[in-house]
Every structure is written in C-alpha cells, then in structure tokens.
Amino acid sequence: MNKKDINKLISRDAFPNSEKIYIKGEMEGVNVAMRQIKLSPTRNSDDTVEENAPLTVYDTSGPYTDPKIDIDLNKGLAKIRQTWIEDRRGETNQSQMYFARKGIITPEMEYVAIRENQGLSAEQLQKGEKLVTPEFVREEVASGRAIIPANINHPESEPMIIGRNFLTKINANIGNSPVDSSIDKEVEKAVWAYRWGADTIMDLSTGENIHQTREWILRNSPVPVGTVPLYQALEKIKGKSEDLSWEIFRETLIEQAEQGVDYFTIHAGLLWRHIRHTIKRTTGIVSRGGAIMAKWCMFHHQESFLYTHFDEICDIMAKYDIAISLGDALRPGSIADANDRAQFAELETLGELCQRAWDKGVQVMIEGPGHVPMHKIKENMELQEKYCNNAPFYTLGPITTDIAPGYDHITSAIGGAMIGWLGTAMLCYVTPKEHLGLPNKDDVKIGVITYKIAAHVSDLAKGVVGAQVRDNAMSKARFEFRWKDQFCIALDPDTAMQFHDETLPDEGSKQS
C-alpha cells in the first residue's frame, strides 16, 4: 500500500468550534481525551450579553481529530497503554476482571471513570446524581456487570467500558468481502466510524488479506476491535465448513490474540440439540457463525467444538485479556421467529458459559437479537438478565419489522433505543444496506449517527448522569437562534449545516 495515498484517504478534520482536551487522572499516563465545544454568548433583548460555558462531550474519534498530533498510518497510533500493560506482565491472568477482583484499580479503570463523566462538574449534577468513580468501575468489572475490552497487544486503544450502569455504547461493523476487497477502504471506513461515534468496531472481513487488513486496523484503532474468528478459520480451509476443527480454530484465536483483537464473538452456545428447534422457523439460522457451526455439527454428528473446548478458549482469552462476546447463533431473522424456543434455549446455554468464563476470570458480554417486534423486546432483556446474571447485553438492533429493507437503520434504531433503555449495554449498528449489500462510507456514517441517537435516547430514559446536558445546551441555542452553536452541538454538524443552508429559514419554519 502506498504510504502517501492511505494517509490522504482518512479524515483528519477537527470538529467545528471544538478543541481536543485531555483530562488528567491521578495515575501515571492517564490523559482522557474529550471534545470541548465553544459556544457563543447569549444576546438578551435588553442588549446585555451572557457567556455560555463550553460543552464537553464524549469523544471516540481518537487522535485523528487532534490537529496537534502527527499521524502516519504506516507507523500506527501512539501506544498509550504500553507501560500500564508492562507493569502487569508478571500475572498469569491479564484480564481487567482479574485485577478488579483482587481489588486493584488499573489505569484503564481510572481512565473510563473520567471518560464516563464527560467533564461534568459537581454543579451540573441533578439531585441524586453521582459522578462515576474508579472504585465504582472496579466493582462493576469485578462483578461481571461491565467489561473493559483491552487486549494487552492493543496498547493503542483508549479504554472504554461496556455495562448497563454506564453510557450506552455502539459498535460499527466493517470488513472487506470477496466481492469488494481493499485494505485502504476498510481503514478509511474505520477512521470514519470513530469520528462519528463508534465505541468499538468489529472487523468482519471475509475476503482476501484478512490478517493484513486487521493489522492495519488494529495499529490505527483508538477503540477496541472485535472479530468473529470463525470467519478467518473458515477462509483457511477454503470455506468447507466440515473441515473445521478445534486445531484450526485454536490457531486462529492465537493469531488474532497476538495481533491485539479486544473481543471475540464465539458462537459456543449453539448445541447440537438446539438445531432441531429451528426446523419450523420462517428464516432458519441467519447468523453466519450459527449456520457454519450447525452444518459442522450435523456433518460430524458431534457437539460443537466451541462448546467442548470452551475452557481452553477461556484460558487463551485470560492470558491476553480478550473479552468473550458470546454469539447468538440462533437469533431470529424475522418477526415470525422472534422469542422462539431455539433462541431462548441457546440464551440459557450462554448463561451457563458466561459463568464458566467468569470462573476463569474472563470478561464476558452476551449477544442478542436480531428481529424482534416491540412487544417482545422486554422478554429478551429479562431472560438475558435471568440466565446471564447481568453480564452486559450486546444486541443487533433489534429490527422491529421486516418490511423496510433500505431503512433497517431506522427499523432497528427503534428496537435499539427500547432495549438500551431496558439496560442493554452496547448496540451493534445496522446500516441502510442491511439485507441488501455491503455498507459504503456514507452508510457507515448514517449507521453510526443513527445508533448514537438510539444510545443517547436510551441514556436519557435510563437517567445516566449528565445525559441531558447536551440536549439542554442545544435547546437553549435553538431558542436563542444561535444557529452556529446548534450545528456544533449536533451529532452531525455537517449535515445540520448543509440542510439549513438549503433553504433560507424564516420564522415560520423555525417555529412550525
């Protein structure tokens, strides 16, 4: 890849009227990046002027939006966690959960505590609200209610936390395919996703150069990176799922662990006996990992090796501090299949595996559906809590109707907002191309912004500390016709400004 070209592809623009600030922690090297938006003063009707304090917001965009930092994708980002990791080298288990249980507050924990507070001061808190403390983060991680995905070989990442008692997070899927393969395009999409708010990304590449694509992404990713190792394992045996084996899978796990992948989706909860529950389904098994493993089980007449070797998988994860994301291989692919026996039988097995991973000191989250109509969403959350003891839930939408291909970012944002409010910790985005094709750069942005909306409205409804501060700043600016400030506070300043400039706004259109 030509060095000059790839560095030109990525967006390095700062956000309008914004400054990158770093809030220092008490521990060595803890400097938490945030975005501070400068606001213009209020002009009162009596011609007096009142200052508006700058607004500090959560920022996933990494060093890319800091003009003071030189970035060369060929070299990768600065390894901000390197010394923290080295200081802990002696331990057999490297996971944040292991340290949390020992009562140790890691620098990662202090980092996420500061980050979650978004620069809030005590005066901005409403009655009954409390700022997040590093000790609270430690407790949540120790109990399994929250995870900090942080592979020791991904020192470039800015720590973040996934758990029901924190800001709702979102994940963006990227990845090349046999149809459309190019490393630079995927890196470009990844940086674009960080910019607009992806808290983690998953690299779901299935085409050529899987290893190399992931290497470029990891070395340049300020957010945790997840993968589905089964996809690469399958490529190694040229797509013949019956040739899969524990050995090939194990080798792939270690290859990706060494590179620095922060969490693995593993469909270990799909048992041989669950498969028969899918026979009468409208849409069978729609999870790719699920379909692969079901085929393997049926061909070999054996229990899935992901299940039989689960303890060994956990031992690998613990060594690198990779979080396990227990995949829902039997998630419903249609409204008709929502909340059926296949889905919930697997969920119960995921709960059992969650406990086994915790016993090994491995951080866990649980993946959830899929296609679910609104009135069936609550049962998903309740059973997940029951079976999985409040391990973070990580759902794909859910999509609330099947009839709107081209708009599934919207059908699923409705479900995502609802399940986020109920306590789901991370929402996996869905782009307008879902069910139709692969997302391009524009689709990635639309998907990310749509999911920032779903996550934020969840936070407002859950009453997360300080969630409403940004809304209040926007509404004040709106009421005072401070247009520039409205654009800067918006999740997507570019689109807001462009739409505004298309028609000259008059009083009527402003007030409707």
Place this chain on the structure above:
Amino acid sequence: MNKKDINKLISRDAFPNSEKIYIKGEMEGVNVAMRQIKLSPTRNSDDTVEENAPLTVYDTSGPYTDPKIDIDLNKGLAKIRQTWIEDRRGETNQSQMYFARKGIITPEMEYVAIRENQGLSAEQLQKGEKLVTPEFVREEVASGRAIIPANINHPESEPMIIGRNFLTKINANIGNSPVDSSIDKEVEKAVWAYRWGADTIMDLSTGENIHQTREWILRNSPVPVGTVPLYQALEKIKGKSEDLSWEIFRETLIEQAEQGVDYFTIHAGLLWRHIRHTIKRTTGIVSRGGAIMAKWCMFHHQESFLYTHFDEICDIMAKYDIAISLGDALRPGSIADANDRAQFAELETLGELCQRAWDKGVQVMIEGPGHVPMHKIKENMELQEKYCNNAPFYTLGPITTDIAPGYDHITSAIGGAMIGWLGTAMLCYVTPKEHLGLPNKDDVKIGVITYKIAAHVSDLAKGVVGAQVRDNAMSKARFEFRWKDQFCIALDPDTAMQFHDETLPDEGSKQS
C-alpha cells in the same frame, strides 16, 4: 399554471409487479382501492415449485397509481363520494358521528371497514383475531374513539379512519412559505406523499396564493386534508397577530370549509391563565399557533377567541362534517420542557373542549407533543386517555432527543413507534429538515417512509389484525432468495432495489 407542465410533474408510475384492485362493498358505489403484489413461486431444493399467493396491502396512493385512470390535475379527481353526500343533504348535522349515533352505517363506514381488512381472508387470521365490520366502525365513530374526516365539499377523498382500534395512520405536512412558493411544487409533493403512504396531509402554506394552492390540492387529493386556519387568518391581516379577531377567523373557517378541508387544527385549549406556566421554560412556546394566540391574549388582556367562540366553531364544523384537531399550543419544544405543567394544563382543557365538540356531534382528535424523552411518553398517553375519554390522539413524533438536527425523522420515529404502540391513532411525520428548513420532495418521501415504519411497528406490537402478514411474506421471500419479491413487498421498492444493485450480494452479506 400551465396545464401540460403540472400533469408532467406528478408521479403516475404503478408499483412494481403490482395491480390496483377494487374490492366491492354491499353499498352502492363502495369500491375500495388496494394494491395487490404478485409474488413469484418458491423453487424447492427438490425442484418442485409452489405458488405464493399475491399480497394485498393498504394503498393511499389514490388513482395516481392506476394506469387505467386518466388524470388531469386541472379537472381534479373523480368525486367518488358525491352521491353518498347528496343522499344525506337534508340533515342539519352532516358529521359521520351524527349518523353513527343515529345507528346509520354510511357508505364511508363500510368503505373504511373493507379498507382496514386489507383484503385479508378469514383463513389468514390468527387465533382470536376478527375482521373489522361496518358495524364496528359505526360504534367506534359514535363513541368518539375514532373519526372519519370527510368534508362534504371534498367528495374526491377515499374514506379512511383514525382511531386506536384501527391501523395506525400517518400525516404528512406540506405547504409553501414566503421563502419558497409555488403551487405546482406543493401539488407534486402532495402526490408524492400519497404514493409513499400518507394517510392524510396537512397544507400548512403561509406564503402567497394560500387559497389557490389549497384548491389545487383538495381537488386532487384522495386523502383527507387538514389545515391550521389561523395561518391564513394571520396572512389576511399581514401578520399582525394583535389584529386577529373572531370575525376574521370565522370568515377564514368558512372559506376553507367551503373548499373542502377535512380537519382543522384549532388551538382553542390555550387559555390566558396557562401562559404564565411557560415563563420558566427552556424553549417557551414553540407551536406557531400557540405563539400567535399567546401574543393575542397578552396584547388584548382577553381570553382567546378560539375558546370563547368554541361552540360557534363547532356549529360550523358540524355543518360540513369537518373534524376538529385540538391543537397543543403548549407542546414542549425540548426535552427539558417535556410533561410540564403548561403542557398538561392545556391537555386538561382540550379534554373539556373535546366533550363540548362531541355534544355538538363534531368529530374530534387531540394533538400531542413534541419533544419527549422515552420514559416520559407513557404519561402523555395516559393523561390524554384520562382527560379526553379515548378521543384519537394525534402526535408529532415525539422527538426523543434534541441533539440530532438533520435526523429528527429518526429521533421522532422512535417516540412515534412507542406512542403508537400505546394507542396513538395518527402520527404526524417529521422530516430530516425539522428545525433546519423546509422539506423538499426527497425529504417528504423519507419522512413518509420513516413514519410508515413507526406506524407499522406500532401495529405489530398492538396486534392489529393482519399486521404481520406483510412481514411474513417478506421473510419468506428473503429466506428463499426471491430478490424481486423482496423489493416489491418493501415499503420502498426503489431504494431497496437500488441499494441491492450497488454491490453484488454474496452469501456472506446476505446472512451476516
């Protein structure tokens, strides 16, 4: 306006693989238009072939999508209700509610009963489900739980019903403004809105040629048309709200009634004493009608003439069978102001006015917010039910966060879906231009499709008869890789097809 030009502007394309069908009722002249989608057969793995029955769906697009019908916008649509209306001329009250209470099933009632059933056969019903009958429609209209907006001077409209026990409906706002005025553009947008699923439209024109624009729209509208008469009244006195009077307002009401407007938004619930509750708000009074009337009350130190002359208003409405949409002049314009005293004090007054309108045999719906976070939505529905005795609720979204201008169709579809599920009968769309400018044709389509999604997911969750039939047809087509069928069943076939064709789909992208 040049005749040739305007007829060329509007979309007359039929939907792909679809046919316009007409289901005959028992009453004279009842021919209910629907869209029937032909589906291709299923090819089984053993090479056998199974037919898939055609799918019949609700169709708001009117004669425009029937290639057999000649349309000339200069002449207007056929007056399908003319004889029904003439047969009833003798009565002093012309409202559907009046006839319903007398035990009379009108042709309009039979029409909507057939329409709501979407061509479902008894075999397609699930256990416990019942088809809608004309008698059920009559009961719902008589009780005030549902309305059929149908001005006797708008005989071109295809009857439709708004009520919690029917399919959730959506409204699209159009209308020119002083900044961007042209009649043909508004007619073009209106026809575009019908095509994609607008159940009613509101003409909110405020610029030049208000009367003439409305005339073009009404004569060519197969769906009920609503207005805010106050906007035109204000234009008549050149925008000086203090010069408003009952006489000017009354004259405007009658002018619009004569033209055939099917429902009027009237902000009669804003009382002088409510205004003080808005003083400490973050965003004051954001309803345009509310702001105008508050200014009038404060200038004249008088109670609103909309309230003091409410009985006279109702007498006019009854004569023409115009439904009254009681406007929420004090709806919150920000998350900070949601569910405040001002809002709910007005809602209580709306309940009082609702009863007074019912006493006059006038059909009523109640308008609702606005900006409301998810956890405060339920209270809106509960209080509306309590104060307004189950009169249909008609809400704008609600928008669930303030921070995403450019994406408020999404922030509000989340709220709309939730409140629809809770029983709101009609959702007023919000376009991506909300808070930023006036919607163009593309925005109208995005707004309508987004709200069709919100309404449909509400129907799925409420368990409306037959709501899931279209989802099931889509999912079966999806599982069988019948791509063309998927496009045709989709709410927006054009976008689905275009997105699909952008990337060659491979198995990975289809299953993910």
